[in-house]
Amino acid sequence: MKIYGKRIEKAQALMREQGMIGIMVMTRDDYQYFFGETRVQPRAIIPAFGEPVFICFKAEEDEIRSALGGAEVKFFGHVGEQMFSVTKTFKTLIERANHEPGFSPDVKPKVGMQMWFQTPAFLVDLFRKLNPQVQLVPSDPVMDELRMVKDPEEIEKIRQSQKIAALGMDRLKELLEPGKTGHELATEITYTMMKAGSSGTSTPIHINSGIRSCWIHGKADHEEIKDGDLVVVDLTPKFQGYCANLARTFVVGEPEPQQLKLIETYFEINKATREALIPGVTVGRLDRIGRGICTEKGLKEYHLNGISHGIGLRFEETPASTILPNHRTIKIKEDMVMTIGHTILAIPGYGGVRFEDVYLVTPDGGEILVDYPLDYEF
Amino acid sequence: MKIYGKRIEKAQALMREQGMIGIMVMTRDDYQYFFGETRVQPRAIIPAFGEPVFICFKAEEDEIRSALGGAEVKFFGHVGEQMFSVTKTFKTLIERANHEPGFSPDVKPKVGMQMWFQTPAFLVDLFRKLNPQVQLVPSDPVMDELRMVKDPEEIEKIRQSQKIAALGMDRLKELLEPGKTGHELATEITYTMMKAGSSGTSTPIHINSGIRSCWIHGKADHEEIKDGDLVVVDLTPKFQGYCANLARTFVVGEPEPQQLKLIETYFEINKATREALIPGVTVGRLDRIGRGICTEKGLKEYHLNGISHGIGLRFEETPASTILPNHRTIKIKEDMVMTIGHTILAIPGYGGVRFEDVYLVTPDGGEILVDYPLDYEF
Numbered sequence: 005m006k007i008y009g010k011r012i013e014k015a016q017a018l019m020r021e022q023g024m025i026g027i028m029v030m031t032r033d034d035y036q037y038f039f040g041e042t043r044v045q046p047r048a049i050i051p052a053f054g055e056p057v058f059i060c061f062k063a064e065e066d067e068i069r070s071a072l073g074g075a076e077v078k079f080f081g082h083v084g085e086q087m088f089s090v091t092k093t094f095k096t097l098i099e100r101a102n103h104e105p106g107f108s109p110d111v112k113p114k115v116g117m118q119m120w121f122q123t124p125a126f127l128v129d130l131f132r133k134l135n136p137q138v139q140l141v142p143s144d145p146v147m148d149e150l151r152m153v154k155d156p157e158e159i160e161k162i163r164q165s166q167k168i169a170a171l172g173m174d175r176l177k178e179l180l181e182p183g184k185t186g187h188e189l190a191t192e193i194t195y196t197m198m199k200a201g202s203s204g205t206s207t208p209i210h211i212n213s214g215i216r217s218c219w220i221h222g223k224a225d226h227e228e229i230k231d232g233d234l235v236v237v238d239l240t241p242k243f244q245g246y247c248a249n250l251a252r253t254f255v256v257g258e259p260e261p262q263q264l265k266l267i268e269t270y271f272e273i274n275k276a277t278r279e280a281l282i283p284g285v286t287v288g289r290l291d292r293i294g295r296g297i298c299t300e301k302g303l304k305e306y307h308l309n310g311i312s313h314g315i316g317l318r319f320e321e322t323p324a325s326t327i328l329p330n331h332r333t334i335k336i337k338e339d340m341v342m343t344i345g346h347t348i349l350a351i352p353g354y355g356g357v358r359f360e361d362v363y364l365v366t367p368d369g370g371e372i373l374v375d376y377p378l379d380y381e382f
Numbered sequence: 383m384k385i386y387g388k389r390i391e392k393a394q395a396l397m398r399e400q401g402m403i404g405i406m407v408m409t410r411d412d413y414q415y416f417f418g419e420t421r422v423q424p425r426a427i428i429p430a431f432g433e434p435v436f437i438c439f440k441a442e443e444d445e446i447r448s449a450l451g452g453a454e455v456k457f458f459g460h461v462g463e464q465m466f467s468v469t470k471t472f473k474t475l476i477e478r479a480n481h482e483p484g485f486s487p488d489v490k491p492k493v494g495m496q497m498w499f500q501t502p503a504f505l506v507d508l509f510r511k512l513n514p515q516v517q518l519v520p521s522d523p524v525m526d527e528l529r530m531v532k533d534p535e536e537i538e539k540i541r542q543s544q545k546i547a548a549l550g551m552d553r554l555k556e557l558l559e560p561g562k563t564g565h566e567l568a569t570e571i572t573y574t575m576m577k578a579g580s581s582g583t584s585t586p587i588h589i590n591s592g593i594r595s596c597w598i599h600g601k602a603d604h605e606e607i608k609d610g611d612l613v614v615v616d617l618t619p620k621f622q623g624y625c626a627n628l629a630r631t632f633v634v635g636e637p638e639p640q641q642l643k644l645i646e647t648y649f650e651i652n653k654a655t656r657e658a659l660i661p662g663v664t665v666g667r668l669d670r671i672g673r674g675i676c677t678e679k680g681l682k683e684y685h686l687n688g689i690s691h692g693i694g695l696r697f698e699e700t701p702a703s704t705i706l707p708n709h710r711t712i713k714i715k716e717d718m719v720m721t722i723g724h725t726i727l728a729i730p731g732y733g734g735v736r737f738e739d740v741y742l743v744t745p746d747g748g749e750i751l752v753d754y755p756l757d758y759e760f
Contacts, residue, residue, distance in 0.1 A: 044586065044599030063596035063684070063728035082687050083707055119504040126497040126520070126706075128506070142504070191576040198569040203602075208422065208582065218441035221422030224581075306441070309460050328504075329461055350441035 007157075008040050011150060012050060018146040019052040019116065025101040026051040026094070027116040027143050028131065030123055033317035034143075036245045037151065041071050047086065051097045053104060059089050091134050098137060116143030120318065120327075148322045152314060153339045158246065159364060159373075162315065162341055165202070165243035166362050166374040169250035172197040172239045173376060176211075180382055182231045182256055186211035190224035193239065202241035206319035210238035210251070217253070217357070218350040220308075231257045234266075234355040235382075236348070240319055247319045249343045250374075251360035254382050266357045267380055269301050270349050274359055277311055277344045281336065281363060281370035287312055287325045288332035290344075298349070308347040315343055315362055340365045341373070385535075386418050389528060390428060396524040397430040397494065403479040404429040404472070405494040405521050406509065408501055411695035412521075414623045415529060419449050425464070429475050431482060437467045469512050476515060494521030498696065498705075526700045530692060531717045536624065537742060537751075540694065540719055543580070543626035544740050544752040547617040550575040551628055551754065554589075554617075558760055560609045560634055564589035564602035571617065580619035584697035588616035588629075595631070595735070596728040598686075609635045612644075612733040613760075614726065618697055625697045627721045628752075629738035632760045644735045645758055647679050648727050652737055655689055655722045659714065659741060659748035665690055665703045666710035668722075676727070686725040693721055693740055718743045719751070 015038070019027065027050045029035050035046040038056070047059040055076055060068050062079040069077060078093070080086035094115065101107040115138045117123065117131070132140055154162070175196040179189055190209040198204070210222025217234040229235060238251040253270075255263050273294040280293055291309045298307040310326035323331035326346065336342070343362050350356025359378060363370030393416070397405065405428045407413050413424040416434070425437040433454055438446050440457040447455060456471070458464035472493065479485040493516045495501065495509070510518055532540070553574040557567055568587040575583070588600025595612040607613060616629040631648075633641050651672040658671055669687045676685040688704035701709035704724065714720070721738050728734025737756060741748030 042601065042603075043597070044601060061596075061598050063598075063686075063726060063730045063734055066731035067593045067596060083704060117503075119502070119507065121502040123503040124497070124499045125495075125501040125503050125506040128503040129497065187576075187579075187581070191573065194576060195569065195573040198565075198572060201565075203565070204586065215445045218439075218445060219421070220439050220441075223420065223422055225420075308441075326461060348441060352441045353444035356441055 007155070008038055011038055012056065014150055015050060015146055016052050018149055019050075020104075020106060022116070022145050023106065023111075023114050024052060024116045024141070024143075024146065025097045025107065025113040025138070027146060028090070029118075030127065031118050031120070032122070033245070034118055034147065037317055039072065042245060047090070049090070049093050049097070051100070053097075053100055057093050059086055059093075087130070087134055090131070094135055094138055112137070112139045114139050114141045116141055116146055118143050118147065122318075144322065151316060152322055153337055154316060154341050155339075158316060159339070159341060161244050161246035162248065162362060163373045165241055165246045165248035166250060168197050168200045168202045168241045168243055169239040169248040170374050170376050171200050172241065173237065173250055173252060176237055180229070180235065180254060180256070182229055182233075184229050185226045186213065186224035186229070187226050197239070197241045201243055204242060206240045206242050206247045207238070209240075210236065212236045213256075215353065215355065217355040218348065218352060219356075220348055229256060232260075234263055234357060236356060236358050238358065238360065245317050247315050247317070249315055249319065249360055249362055250376060251345060251358045252376075252378075252380070253357040253359060254380050256382050259381060262351070262354065263357075265301065266303070266349055266351070266355070267359075269297060269303055270345070270357050270359050271378065272297050273311065273349075274344050274361075278363060278370040278372075281312070281342060281344065281365055282367060283336060283338045283365060285336050286333050287323045287336070291325075291332070303349065306349055306351055308349075310347045312342050312344050313346050315341055336365055338365055338367065342370065344370060385533070386416055389416055390434065392528055393428060393524055394430050396527055397428075398482075398484060400494070400523050401484060401489075401492050402430060402494045402519070402521075402524065403475045403485065403491040403516070405524060406468070407496075408505065409496050409498070410500070411623070412496055412525065415695055417450065420623060425468070427468070427471050427475075429478070431478055435471050437464055437471075465508070465512055468509070472513055472516055490515065490517045492517050492519045494519055494524055496521050496525065500696075522700065529694060530700055531715050532694060532719050533717075536694060537717070537719060539622050539624035540626065540740060541751045543619055543621035543624045544628060546575050546578045546580045546619045546621055547626040547628035548752050548754050549578050550617045550619065551615065551630060554615055555760075558607070558613065558632060558634070560607055560611075562607050563604045564591065564607070565604050568602035575617070575619045579621055582620060584618045584620050584625045585616070587618075588614065590614045591634075593731065593733065595733040596726065596730060597734075598726055607634060610638075612641055612735060614734060614736050616736065616738065623695050625693050625695070627693055627697065627738055627740055628754060629723060629736045630754075630756075630758065631735040631737060632758050634760050637759060640729070640732065641735075643679065644681070644727055644729070644733070645737075647675060647681055648723070648735050648737050649756065650675050651689065651727075652722050652739075656741060656748040656750075659690070659720060659722065659743055660745060661714060661716045661743060663714050664711050665701045665714070669703075669710070681727065684727055684729055686727075688725045690720045690722050691724050693719055714743055716743055716745065720748070722748060
């Protein structure tokens, strides 16, 4: 439990720097990060001063007390009570903060909340309506500082997760052939990865063939894979909460020169990006390297920004410039874990390719977590 | 395609009634509802007047044109362009609406957006920032009217999905025994359901045993199931976008009197609710029936509101009173599809039970879509 206490202390120091009176935890990733255990739809408040407060369904009382030790837990019987509990807790936190240096009763105090994909829009609006005395802000300035750099245990879990993705890709390679559907393949891959310990995937299994290899996001449906198709496969299993990301593109049958050109260009982009992935670089800089290579090859107009993103308890973590363009200027640090190969290099109406792996940032460039083969012919 | 055109027309009439100039489609369920096809992170605008506008990644251009026919499609190369496209479209829509009766240039026009679990909070805030000329409101007043009542094709898809859930539950019953973990069981159930056509589940597979049978939300982890445990299993596969919901509770070994009492009470609640599920009733009324039975049995304090909710392209659809308490007063109509058995009846520190099925609302009460056995002994 030591590591969790330290994370909370660090978060509290950052909250005070940012003038936040607390962070409202609404997502599983933040909850696991701070308390080391998982539950669905957890709700907790980490104040800038004092101990965390948990807000839980009353039937979970005994169980959550035994999981969390002597924590302060408030219980609700229905959703109205839950909201009331949150509002009451923040009133107490405002009073407490008003006695602390740096906080003033004249300024609407800030409360941080994660605003990424897992935070439902209506809960944010409801929070604002019920807590007009506070100013809701993204918790990123606190959480990014903590979560961008990974500790050894986190890196190991991401590596284990990536190993599971590799087992899934092995299974795909055993089964891929014309006439199979994405759904049939996804069924077998899911089974392989769950047997190896994956709790599921953080995005739908992406098996896009033919013209749909151009898609940024993927699915695995009932369309048959055909001879000559480009097939983009992207696997994102989770292991103990930590995400993996392994993408490969296959050509079913003999590759055409145009297909080969896309593939070889992607290899070059990945290689150059990997070497450049050193502390101090920005994702914007990595994109410029990629764009340079595409320009040389006459593929400039098919280049999309966002070649690399952070990964951890969330599938796409800061820096995530395809979601938040201002992340292009964030400086990468040692011990961050990043993907290389995020965007599709795609010619509209023809097809696209993606090769993606996960790397640890070292002073010498990206250290690949699992060195999975780059073969593409089928 | 006929049905989709009609849905759009109905939505447009409702938008005009509500004074909305358009709906911003951000979720897969709304997208499938209006256009009959699926894609990940779709973005489309349905205006109150005129044709829908699609905003897509440029590499998907050919593919999306062939999927949608002669639709108006705008393409973006990066996220900034995408946002610009949205803002520009709404400016045009405002100008168009200003010439229509019921819309005034002096009033900030309304734009509807789904605000449920799949709408990321940050995108809502970003939309508000970039489109200060409009007032963002929940699209529920339009979408609920359309989506609450299901057409025969939708009912059939939910029934197919529920049949897949039944296959998953059969598999669970074959495998359930002390020493197994929730994760092991979930692995086999997932495989069975995907082989039967499920694209995945809409919530994590819920296999909560022992004291965790009290949880509202579930997971399937590495804790072993023990003799004497209550085991709550809740399966939510999706088939062609439509959700199922089948929950059963099992006692591993000989049931204790207290366990039997919880189970029998739940059976009584479900039976009474099923009979009461007729047009004109409210979910609030169904809850009162449940509370009455719990009170008779001395279990009043363990009763939680929210015995029934809508189901369709979303796992929990309107009325969904455990999410939005004001849904308790919505009047149920014929041909709505509802679950019965949503909440856990749980004694803190002891255990909980849930038995849940999916019903079609008829004038005579709920018609069960798949009549799955209610056995509980193992």
